[in-house]
Amino acid sequence: MVFSTVLFLFRFLPITLALYYLAPARLKNTVLFLCSLVFYSWGEVRLFPVMAAAILINYTAGLGIERFKDSAAARRGFLLFSIIGSLGMLFFFKYTDFFINNINAVIGTSIPLLRLTLPLGISFYTFQTMSYSIDVYRGDVKAEHNLINFGAYVVMFPQLIAGPIVKYSDVAERLHILKGRVTMDRIDEGISLFIFGLAKKVLLADGISALWYDVIGHDVNGVWEAGVGLSNASTPLVWLGIISYALQIYFDFSGYSMMGIGMGKMLGFDFPDNFNLPYISRSITEFWRRWHITLSSWFKEYVYIPLGGNRKGLTRQLFNIFVVWFLTGFWHGANWNFIFWGLYYCVLLMIEKIWLLPHLKKGKVWPHIYTMLLVIVGWALFVGSDKGVSLGLLLQKLFVPSGGVSPLYFLRNYGALLIVGILCATPLPQKLYEKFKTNTLMRGLVLALIFVVTIAYMVDATNSPFLYFRF
Numbered sequence: 001m002v003f004s005t006v007l008f009l010f011r012f013l014p015i016t017l018a019l020y021y022l023a024p025a026r027l028k029n030t031v032l033f034l035c036s037l038v039f040y041s042w043g044e045v046r047l048f049p050v051m052a053a054a055i056l057i058n059y060t061a062g063l064g065i066e067r068f069k070d071s072a073a074a075r076r077g078f079l080l081f082s083i084i085g086s087l088g089m090l091f092f093f094k095y096t097d098f099f100i101n102n103i104n105a106v107i108g109t110s111i112p113l114l115r116l117t118l119p120l121g122i123s124f125y126t127f128q129t130m131s132y133s134i135d136v137y138r139g140d141v142k143a144e145h146n147l148i149n150f151g152a153y154v155v156m157f158p159q160l161i162a163g164p165i166v167k168y169s170d171v172a173e174r175l176h177i178l179k180g181r182v183t184m185d186r187i188d189e190g191i192s193l194f195i196f197g198l199a200k201k202v203l204l205a206d207g208i209s210a211l212w213y214d215v216i217g218h219d220v221n222g223v224w225e226a227g228v229g230l231s232n233a234s235t236p237l238v239w240l241g242i243i244s245y246a247l248q249i250y251f252d253f254s255g256y257s258m259m260g261i262g263m264g265k266m267l268g269f270d271f272p273d274n275f276n277l278p279y280i281s282r283s284i285t286e287f288w289r290r291w292h293i294t295l296s297s298w299f300k301e302y303v304y305i306p307l308g309g310n311r312k313g314l315t316r317q318l319f320n321i322f323v324v325w326f327l328t329g330f331w332h333g334a335n336w337n338f339i340f341w342g343l344y345y346c347v348l349l350m351i352e353k354i355w356l357l358p359h360l361k362k363g364k365v366w367p368h369i370y371t372m373l374l375v376i377v378g379w380a381l382f383v384g385s386d387k388g389v390s391l392g393l394l395l396q397k398l399f400v401p402s403g404g405v406s407p408l409y410f411l412r413n414y415g416a417l418l419i420v421g422i423l424c425a426t427p428l429p430q431k432l433y434e435k436f437k438t439n440t441l442m443r444g445l446v447l448a449l450i451f452v453v454t455i456a457y458m459v460d461a462t463n464s465p466f467l468y469f470r471f
Contacts, residue, residue, distance in 0.1 A: 001042040003259050004201050004458055012039060016157075017266060025178040029152045032267065039157040040120065047119040050089055051155065054122075057085040058129040059150045062136045062143035075137060082133035090126045093118055098334035121161040123331060125154055127298055132168040134302060141169050149175055158263035162256050164274040165294040171269050181268035190265030192443075195451050197258030200424075202458045205252035208244050208421050211414045215241035216388035230393050234404035238397040239376075244414070246379045247421040250279065253292070272297075279375075279425040282367035283360045284348045287375060295331075299324045314354070321353070322346050337384035337391055344381055348374060 001008050016035040023031045041048050061082035068074035097113045104111055132153075135141045144150040153175060159166050174181055215237060217227035230238065257274035264271040278290035288296050307320040322343075329342020352360070360367040380398060384391030396402075423429070436442040 001039050003256065004198060006459065009198075009455070013263070020267060021182065025181075028178075028181065029146075029149050029175065032156060033148050033152040036152065036155040036157040036160065040155055040160060044120045047117060050093070050119045050122065051125065054086060054089065054125055054129050055147075055151050055154050058082050058133050058154075059144070059147055061085075061133045062150075063145065065133070065136050066143035079133060079137045083130060086126045086130045086133075090122055092116070093122060095330075095334045124163050124165055125160065127165050127295075128167070129154055131165075131298065131302060135168060141172060144168070144172075156264075156267075156269070158260040158267070159271055162253070162260075163292075163294055164257050164260065164271055165298050166271050170272055174269050177268070182266070183268075186265045186268060190262040190267075192447060193262030193265060194259050195262075195447050195454070197255045197260075197262060198458075199450050199454045200251045200255030200258060202454045204417075204421050204424060205248050205250075205255055207417050207457075208251070208414070209248040211244040211410055211418070212241050212248060214410065216386070219387065224387070227388065228405045230388075230390060230397055232404050233397060234406060235397055235401045237405055237407040237410065238394065240407045240410060242376055242380050242383075242394075242398070244418065245383055246279075246376050247418070247425065249379065249382075250275075250425060251421065277425065277427060279372065280368070280427070281371050281375075282364070283352055283357060283371055284345065284374060285352050285357060287371055288345070288349070295328070299328060303327065318350055318353070321349055325349070332382075333385070335385040337381055340384075341378060341381040344378055 001012060003009075012035075016031075016039075019035065020028060020031050037048070040051065061078045064078035064081070065075050068078070093116050096116065100111050100113055103109060132141070132144075132150075136143050144153070153166075153168055153171055154160075156166070156171075213225075214227050215233055216230060217225055219225075228237070233241070254275040261271045261273070272294055274293050276290040276293065278287050281287040281290055304320050304324050307323060308316050309320065310317045325342045325346035326339065327342070328345075329339045332338040332341070360370070377398070380394050381391070383389055384394060433446075436446070
């Protein structure tokens with residue numbers, strides 16, 4: 001079920017909120033758990049047992065770690081049970097065919113592919129449930145004894161499919177508040193965040209995506225609609241297209257995260273921020289402190305620091321950076337272009353760590369240009385396995401000047417929207433909103449107008465799933 005659909009907005013969400021608000025305090029987590037199961041199972045009922053297994057594995061691991069607190073071997077055993085069980089399911093469903101393909105290519109075998117359906121959100125809830133078991137093992141949180149409460153934490157629908165990656169410690173306190181969890185202030189703030197996130201997705205991400213799809217083509221209800229084609233596009237048009245993709249993926253993913261955080265507020269929970277204006281960054285290091293914050297934080301806390309972080313000398317630190325970014329790329333998808341994308345950022349971050357970062361801090365304009373140029377090239381690597389895209393041809397078109405279809409037609413059609421998108425990726429909208437935020441009437445009118453326009457566009461347009469659903 002996609003947030004930006006009539007089914008979700010006018011059926012599932014209001015019914016769920018009504019049931020949740022009307023439920024007695026002691027039953028709110030049960031209502032949340034059951035409604036979230038309906039949300040997840042709507043289009044993935046066949047693969048629900050995978051999520052159920054993830055819940056049971058980590059629930060059991062948490063209890064076992066706590067129960068045998070005086071036995072180091074038993075505690076390690078339960079932690080390994082959590083890690084192997086969780087990662088085992090992720091690797092089986094997400095990476096089996098990747099390894100079969102590569103084995104076949106290297107040694108000439110013809111092992112048949114399994115062609116497994118990837119369970120929705122498995123990359124996200126795997127990290128989420130593993131972090132719980134690790135935190136219990138480290139003594140950072142107490143084990144959850146109530147299976148319904150733990151299940152509600154894992155399957156909570158606002159963050160289930162594509163994050164943000166919510167740690168148990170982020171919601172544990174409020175998960176056990178029986179009265180006063182939901183307040184009018186939280187509901188009000190949640191509605192505002194949800195409307196802004198919905199507008200980001202529908203008005204900006206989906207609108208801007210049309211430019212990129214006009215270049216490479218796209219799938220419409222199972223039918224492939226051809227675009228200009230990379231081979232026919234000029235270098236300026238390809239640059240314009242990849243810039244539009246950079247804006248699309250930002251507004252798509254940050255919009256989803258904002259909607260999720262907003263719904264979390266409506267339910268009485270405080271989810272961590274996932275984006276903080278990444279396109280204003282003046283270094284790659286800063287960019288990754290602002291982009292997909294919960295994923296970066298997860299790798300830092302559960303991989304980088306346990307490996308030694310920056311405490312064991314520069315050589316070890318660079319090795320740790322390599323491990324983190326190889327895994328980051330691999331987490332995003334079972335394809336070599338994602339691994340190259342992760343290693344690309346690994347190299348850039350190493351260069352900044354060794355030499356460049358102090359120089360970037362001295363400038364304002366050129367560090368921003370440097371950062372955005374490299375980020376846009378990074379998105380070219382990222383999108384390289386999409387249908388209609390040949391990574392080699394895309395990079396050739398970007399860096400070897402060539403003629404072809406001019407970008408002028410696309411600038412006439414999409415230029416104004418691109419400018420709006422660029423402005424909305426800066427602090428300007430937030431500053432404008434702050435000016436009338438305290439004026440209840442004005443604020444309400446603006447939010448209502450944005451919501452009505454968004455719904456009108458959403459109803460008229462073809463449904464577009466969130467990009468990060470496939471991860």
